[in-house]
Amino acid sequence: MSESTEKTTLSLAEGFDTVTKSEWIEMVEKGLKEGTIEDIYSTLTYEGFPLNPIYSRGDIEEFGGYDSYKNVMSKVRNELNKNPKNNGWEVRQTYFHSDPSAVNEDIKTDIAGGVNSLLLRVTHDTNSSDNSAAIISSIADLEKLLDGIDCETNKVTFVPYMSAIVVASMFAALMQKREIDLNKVSGSFGGDPIGMLASLGFLKGNVDEHLKKISELAAWNIQNMPGISAFNVDTTAYHGAGVTETEDLAIAMSTAVNYLRVMVSNGLSVNEAFKQISFTISVGMDVFQGIAKLRAARFLWSRISEACGVKENIGPMILNAMTASRTLSKRDVAVNMLRSTSACFAAGLGGANSVTLFPHTNLLGVESETARRITRNTQNILINESSLGRVVDPGGGSHYVEYLTKELAERSWQTFQGLEAKGGILQELLSGRIQEMAEKSWKSRKINLDNRNEPLTGVSSFPNLDEVVDAPSNTEKPKIECKLNPVVANDVSLVGHDFVSLIKAASEGGSPQKLSEVFSKTKTVCDPLKKHRLGEAYERLRDQSDRWLELKGSRPLALIICLGTQSDYTPRVNFSKNYLAAGGIESFELNPDPLKLKESIDESNGDLTVICSSDKVYSEALETTVKVLKSCGAGMIVLASNPGAKEKILRDLGVDLFIHAKDNMLETLSKIAQRIGMG
Structure with a gap:
């Protein structure tokens, strides 16, 4: 008896319940603390159209119909x-x-x-x-x-x-x-x-x-x-x-x-x-x-x-x-x-x-x-x-x-x-x-x-301030010292301006200047297009930090004052370190005894001070901490927090700048650089 040659179709969806897109969205939004899936996961491209978290055949009808889709x-x-x-x-x-x-x-x-x-x-x-x-x-x-x-x-x-x-x-x-x-x-x-x-x-x-x-x-x-x-x-x-x-x-x-x-x-x-x-x-x-x-x-x-x-x-x-x-x-x-x-x-x-x-x-x-x-x-x-x-x-x-x-x-x-x-x-x-x-x-x-x-x-994001460029020994691009054929005064003559004549002149050693006649x-x-790179502005700050390092032997230093317990300050300490490093600023953590805060500040010799903790600890200890820092000449004081409606109150208290996930990071880092003399 010969083996059957009938083809069978494997259904990958067999055994799974059919779920519509609306049902999927409903299930996802149940797990969200607030907002809709579009609010959280949808983005707008630079070209002006939205990107959604999921696409199905039904979406095709929304952006022109299936015939248009097939045409593309x-x-x-x-x-x-x-x-x-x-x-x-x-x-x-x-x-x-x-x-x-x-x-x-x-x-x-x-x-x-x-x-x-x-x-x-x-x-x-x-x-x-x-x-x-x-x-x-x-x-x-x-x-x-x-x-x-x-x-x-x-x-x-x-x-x-x-x-x-x-x-x-x-x-x-x-x-x-x-x-x-x-x-x-x-x-x-x-x-x-x-x-x-x-x-x-x-x-x-x-x-x-x-x-x-x-x-x-x-x-x-x-x-x-x-x-x-x-x-x-x-x-x-x-x-x-x-x-x-x-x-x-x-x-x-x-x-x-x-x-x-x-x-x-x-x-x-x-x-x-x-x-x-x-x-x-x-x-x-x-x-x-x-x-x-x-x-x-x-x-x-x-x-x-x-x-x-x-x-x-x-x-x-x-x-x-x-x-x-x-x-x-x-x-x-x-x-x-x-x-x-x-x-x-x-x-x-x-x-x-x-x-x-x-x-x-x-x-x-x-x-x-x-x-x-x-x-x-x-x-x-x-x-x-x-x-x-x-x-x-x-x-x-x-x-x-x-x-x-x-x-x-x-x-x-x-x-x-x-x-x-x-x-x-x-x-x-x-x-x-x-x-x-x-x-x-x-x-x-x-x-x-x-x-x-x-x-x-x-x-x-995740900058490496300790980076060392390991350039190979033959990496320097030489100045133009390569041995080139000089353009001689008795260059060849063009017998015509058609391409065949150019080939003939080139074969006889004609220079580009002669052929360009x-x-x-x-x-x-016209105005040339300006060249840009995504990281150029941050790199300029890092270049300033490098010059500071060459002159002073160390990079600009931020003293991070950790208030409260480790669970209180760790999230904002990690955020602050990464944030400051993008501007070429090193960080040093201090978890001082409140009574010895002035002594710790004097010994650390930082260029600015960053306070990190939870909102709860801020409400209890921030005012006292800022006053102590001001009394010991701490200089620039930065708070790791979004001040919101309290910004004027906190500035009147003595806070100079705020760093948080929603601020203009480059602008803030540039202000810090200018204030401490790095720029």
């Missing part, structure tokens, strides 16, 4: 299904060194460790104070940079602080010199003049000239090097300036549409133009938001392609994810590894084609081999051991992820339409409205950072 989901799935299967994503590494030969050594080490995609920052400006891009003064330096690197198996993408057309001509000349099959080379020349203008605040030449030349490069790519895109829409500068996730996506789409229009107006078909654009987008620490953001990006690009009449067989949107620079900290830098891991996890599940993680020591001017190894191993583990890349769209079907995706996509589309209605991204950038948008969004976020509603581990000597300027 199907577009995202269609886009993700175009990606290669079972290969994960590209492990991309970037470099922050001015010497091409030094970068080349690092590249070879990384490729041996699993990296298969390179993000190369290049410049020709030896006078720049930013010493973090490889200096290329001729094709000889680019040859040093890529010496021994297989450009057929490892994708190469440039971040050109010189014109993309210049680095492209050098790269094409080098590939031809090596007799490489150009059809097998892939990556991007990184042309993004609008993004570079936003980041630097200037662009040599006219923007329209750059766009026209990069469009000519795109046409050349299609015929000669189809695996490389001419344009790469990079919104990391906007994200670093503080824009919300929806604003970031809207800016990306508006920039891409601008590039599409230019390419089409210069003779490319719409299908060809779409293939010549890739994207680089920042992903932060919020895993679900990161997943939804990348899914929303694909939905938006699909919507634009439909509107342009693009054929479905043009291939996937090339979406490169990068650690959000604003999330990294200079303090307790090991936590940056956790931030990067979260970003990588989100990017992988969100369907990124490549992921770039910054070394955790990057902000210290340190790019050690160990730090780079950790960034690539983080990705290797998630791809090869966790097998995250083997599932297409793992977030699909999750009502929470789908809700986030749809909200981000629709709000981004609205912002995108607003940008287009006012003339597009370039017009908005030159007018200063993009900068205003970024600053407004940053100020909104800064409020939560200042009052610690958005805590940063190792910075505003295709542009006029005008200069396009």
